[in-house]
Amino acid sequence: MARETAAQRVERIKSEKDGLSVLADIKEYAISNKEIDPEDIDRFKWYGLYTQNKNLQDDNDETLYFMLRIKLEQGAINVDQLRCLSKISEEFARSTADFTTRQDIQFHFIKVIDLPEIFERIQNVGLSSVFAAGDVPRNVATCPVTGIDKDDLYDTTYLAHDINNYLRGNPELVNLPRKYKIGISGCSKHCMGHEIQDLSFTAVKIDGEVLFAVSVGGGLGSNKKIALHLGYVLAAQVLDTVKVITTVYRDHGLRKSRKKARLGHLIDEWGLDKFKACIEEKLGFELIKKPSFKATPYARREHFGIHKSSIAGYSYIGCAINGGHIGSKGLADLADILEKYQATTIKATNTQNFIVLDVPDKNSEKLANTLLDINVDARPSPFKARTISCTGIKFCKFAVVETKDQAILLASYLEKRFPNFDETVSISLNGCPNSCAHPHVVDIGLMGTKVKDEEGNSVAGFELILGGNLEGEVSNFGLKTGIKILPKYLNRTVESIIEQYINSGQNGLHGFLKENIENENFIESLREVWIER
Structure with a gap:
C-alpha cells in the first residue's frame, strides 16, 4: 500500500474525528496521564496547542510540553484578563508570555495535566483558545484603535x-x-x-x-x-x-x-x-466595480505615542515592547499600571506591540512615563518600534536559530549606534522559512537557515532579505541577497546597512534598498562584515 502523503494524513485525521471533539480527549489525557495518540496531538491545534521544541528541556525531562495560543478577539485584553493570563504564565508556563503578529498571546511549557484548569480560568474571564490554530479561521485581524482614532x-x-x-x-x-x-x-x-x-x-x-x-x-x-x-x-x-x-x-x-x-x-x-x-x-448581487485604493506604505502603519481619543476626556497610547515578549511579571505590572491610572483595556497589534485604549487625559503622560519602568515605550526608537521576531529555536520545532533574544539585542545595539535616527525601519527575525514574523514584507528580513562558519561547519544563522514593502497594488516582497550571516555578525551587518543608507543622503530607506539590492558593491560590503574588525 502506498504511504500516505502529508495532506492525505491530515485529511484522514480530520474526517475521522474533528478537532473540536478532541476537548474530551484532552481532559481524559489530563486525568489518566496516558500517552497521547499522535493523531490527537494534531487535533490539539484546534484548541491552540502545538508541541514545542525540546531544546530547553533537561536531558532527563521526558515531559511533552506544548505552546498554547490564546485568541484575543479584536486584540483586546482588560485588566482582569491580564491578571488571569499573568497567573497562568507564572503557575503553568514558566513565566513565558508573548504577543503574536495576529493579535494573540501565547505561552510555553504547558503540560496536558494543567489544561483543564487553564481552560476553565480563561473561560471565566471571557477568553478562549478555540480555533487559535489548525485548519480553521484564525483570529480576525483588526485595527486596534478603531472607534477611538x-x-x-x-x-x-x-x-x-x-x-x-x-x-x-x-x-x-x-x-x-x-x-x-x-x-x-x-x-x-x-x-x-x-x-x-x-x-x-x-x-x-x-x-x-x-x-x-x-x-x-x-x-x-x-x-x-x-x-x-x-x-x-x-x-x-x-x-x-x-x-x-x-x-x-x-x-x-x-x-x-x-x-x-x-x-x-x-x-x-x-x-x-x-x-x-x-x-x-x-x-445574489454583484460587487461594486471601482478601482483599488491607494494604500499607506508599511513603514507608516503605526499608532505609537499619546493621542487624543475621539471619546471626550480620554487618550490612547501606542506602546512598543521588545520582540513581543511580555512575560508573567510584565502582564501583572501592566495590569497594576492601568488600574493606577484608571485605564481598563489594551489591544494587541500585528507588530507584537499594544495600545492602551482608554486612559483619562489627565493621566496619559504619567501612565506613559510609568510604563518605561517595565521597559514599555510609548515613544520608541525606530528600531524597538518595528523589530519583530517569531518564537525561534527555543520553542519551535521548525526553527533553526534563536530569534527573540537576538531581536532584543539587535534593537538595543542599533539604538546606541544611531541615537538620532528618526526614520521608521522595519526588521524581522524569523527562525525558519515559514514566515511567521513576516520577513518578506519588511525593510530588513532575517530568515533562519544553516550557515557555514569560518571552519566550514554547518551552524545556525540567518539569510538576509532586503526591500520588502506592503503598499496595496505596488507592494513587493523582499529579495534574497545571497548573504548568510552567523548570529555573531548580525548586529554589525544591519548596522552597516543603516550606516550606508545614512551616508547615501537618500530620502527613504525602502527606496535605497530597492535601488541597491542588485548593486554588487553594496552586497559585497555586507559580506565584508564577516572580516574581524
Missing part, C-alpha cells in the same frame, strides 16, 4: 464582532483545507495589512461614501502572494460576503497538497474571474 474612516468594531460570532467555534468550519486568515479595518493608515490576508475588508471613502474593498488570496509562507482586489461591498454586505467566500473555500479548496491548499491557490487554479463570478452568484 479621530482619523478612523469607519468604526468596524461591530462588523468584527459579527464576523467573530459567525466564525467562533463554528462546527461547519471545523475542517477547512488549511488555515484561513480574515481581516477588517477602517484605519486611515491601513495597519491591518490587507495585502497578506486570505480575505480582508478595508474601508475606503469614495465620492463621500464609505465602501469596503474586498481583497482575496494574500499570504506568506507557501502562499507568498499579494492579495487581489475583488471589488467593493457595503458595510451591510460584509458578513454575507465572509460567509460565502469562507464556504466556497471550504467546499472547493485544494486538499491534495498542504503547500497548495490556501485560498490563494484556489484562486490561481480557477482564475480571479471565475472565482468572482462564483462568489457573486452565491451572494
Whole structure:
C-alpha cells in the first residue's frame, strides 16, 4: 500500500474525528496521564496547542510540553484578563508570555495535566483558545484603535464582532483545507495589512461614501502572494460576503497538497474571474466595480505615542515592547499600571506591540512615563518600534536559530549606534522559512537557515532579505541577497546597512534598498562584515 502523503494524513485525521471533539480527549489525557495518540496531538491545534521544541528541556525531562495560543478577539485584553493570563504564565508556563503578529498571546511549557484548569480560568474571564490554530479561521485581524482614532474612516468594531460570532467555534468550519486568515479595518493608515490576508475588508471613502474593498488570496509562507482586489461591498454586505467566500473555500479548496491548499491557490487554479463570478452568484448581487485604493506604505502603519481619543476626556497610547515578549511579571505590572491610572483595556497589534485604549487625559503622560519602568515605550526608537521576531529555536520545532533574544539585542545595539535616527525601519527575525514574523514584507528580513562558519561547519544563522514593502497594488516582497550571516555578525551587518543608507543622503530607506539590492558593491560590503574588525 502506498504511504500516505502529508495532506492525505491530515485529511484522514480530520474526517475521522474533528478537532473540536478532541476537548474530551484532552481532559481524559489530563486525568489518566496516558500517552497521547499522535493523531490527537494534531487535533490539539484546534484548541491552540502545538508541541514545542525540546531544546530547553533537561536531558532527563521526558515531559511533552506544548505552546498554547490564546485568541484575543479584536486584540483586546482588560485588566482582569491580564491578571488571569499573568497567573497562568507564572503557575503553568514558566513565566513565558508573548504577543503574536495576529493579535494573540501565547505561552510555553504547558503540560496536558494543567489544561483543564487553564481552560476553565480563561473561560471565566471571557477568553478562549478555540480555533487559535489548525485548519480553521484564525483570529480576525483588526485595527486596534478603531472607534477611538479621530482619523478612523469607519468604526468596524461591530462588523468584527459579527464576523467573530459567525466564525467562533463554528462546527461547519471545523475542517477547512488549511488555515484561513480574515481581516477588517477602517484605519486611515491601513495597519491591518490587507495585502497578506486570505480575505480582508478595508474601508475606503469614495465620492463621500464609505465602501469596503474586498481583497482575496494574500499570504506568506507557501502562499507568498499579494492579495487581489475583488471589488467593493457595503458595510451591510460584509458578513454575507465572509460567509460565502469562507464556504466556497471550504467546499472547493485544494486538499491534495498542504503547500497548495490556501485560498490563494484556489484562486490561481480557477482564475480571479471565475472565482468572482462564483462568489457573486452565491451572494445574489454583484460587487461594486471601482478601482483599488491607494494604500499607506508599511513603514507608516503605526499608532505609537499619546493621542487624543475621539471619546471626550480620554487618550490612547501606542506602546512598543521588545520582540513581543511580555512575560508573567510584565502582564501583572501592566495590569497594576492601568488600574493606577484608571485605564481598563489594551489591544494587541500585528507588530507584537499594544495600545492602551482608554486612559483619562489627565493621566496619559504619567501612565506613559510609568510604563518605561517595565521597559514599555510609548515613544520608541525606530528600531524597538518595528523589530519583530517569531518564537525561534527555543520553542519551535521548525526553527533553526534563536530569534527573540537576538531581536532584543539587535534593537538595543542599533539604538546606541544611531541615537538620532528618526526614520521608521522595519526588521524581522524569523527562525525558519515559514514566515511567521513576516520577513518578506519588511525593510530588513532575517530568515533562519544553516550557515557555514569560518571552519566550514554547518551552524545556525540567518539569510538576509532586503526591500520588502506592503503598499496595496505596488507592494513587493523582499529579495534574497545571497548573504548568510552567523548570529555573531548580525548586529554589525544591519548596522552597516543603516550606516550606508545614512551616508547615501537618500530620502527613504525602502527606496535605497530597492535601488541597491542588485548593486554588487553594496552586497559585497555586507559580506565584508564577516572580516574581524
